[in-house]
Amino acid sequence: MEIEAQYQKFVALVGRQPDYFEGHAVVSDNFVKGLEIVGERHHLNLLRFAAGPDSPSVLFKGKVLHVFMESMGKNYNPYETLKRAALAQYNDGYAMMVCHPGYLDDYLLQHSSLTVPRTQEVAMLTDPQMQEWLERQQIKLIKYSEV
Numbered sequence: 001m002e003i004e005a006q007y008q009k010f011v012a013l014v015g016r017q018p019d020y021f022e023g024h025a026v027v028s029d030n031f032v033k034g035l036e037i038v039g040e041r042h043h044l045n046l047l048r049f050a051a052g053p054d055s056p057s058v059l060f061k062g063k064v065l066h067v068f069m070e071s072m073g074k075n076y077n078p079y080e081t082l083k084r085a086a087l088a089q090y091n092d093g094y095a096m097m098v099c100h101p102g103y104l105d106d107y108l109l110q111h112s113s114l115t116v117p118r119t120q121e122v123a124m125l126t127d128p129q130m131q132e133w134l135e136r137q138q139i140k141l142i143k144y145s146e147v
Contacts, residue, residue, distance in 0.1 A: 003034045007042065019144040020060065022047035024069075024098070045144065057093075061147050064093035071100055071117040078117070078124040086139045094147065101125055 003023075010018055021044040023035055032048075039046040047060045058065045068085040070076055078099070085095040102108070102118040109115060124130055134141065 003031075003038045004041075007038055007044075017042065017044060020045050020047045047144075058096065060093075060144070063147055064090065065096040065147075066090055066093065067096055067098060069098035071098075071114060071121065076117050076120070078121045079127075079130065082124060082130065083133070086134060086137060094142070099125065 007018075007021070021035065021039050023031060035046060038044070045061055047058055047065070056067060058067055066085075066088065068081050070081050071078070082097055085097045088095045099121045100114055100118055101121040103122065104115055104119060108118070
C-alpha cells in the first residue's frame, strides 16, 4: 500500500509516470515483491538492484547499468566519482552514478546518516565547470527514458 501511495503521489505532483521505478535504501524480499506488484500494475520500468544497494550493476530495459554509488564512503568526492563513471566504458550498457542531492534541514540532520554528501552532490551537479568538463570529454548524459 505504501509503494502504491508513493507512486500515486509522484503522478499527482509531476503529472506523469516516473521514467524508472526502484528502491535501494531498504531492501527486503517483501519490499522487492511490492515494487514488482506496483510496477506491473502500472507498466513501469523497474530498475532492479540485484543484490541490494551495493550491487555493482543493475539490469534495466535489457542493458546493464554499472553502479557508482559512493556517497556513504569515507572521503567521498562526487566530482571524482562522476569523472570515473563518465570515463568508464562498457559494451553491455552504461555507467550510472547514483546521487542523493539535497539541502540540510533539522529533520535530515536528526534522522539521516546521509547529510554532508547531499550538499556536496548539489554543488557538483550545479557546477558549470563540471558541465564544461563533460562537454570537453564529449560525454553525453542520458535520461532513464533514453536507455
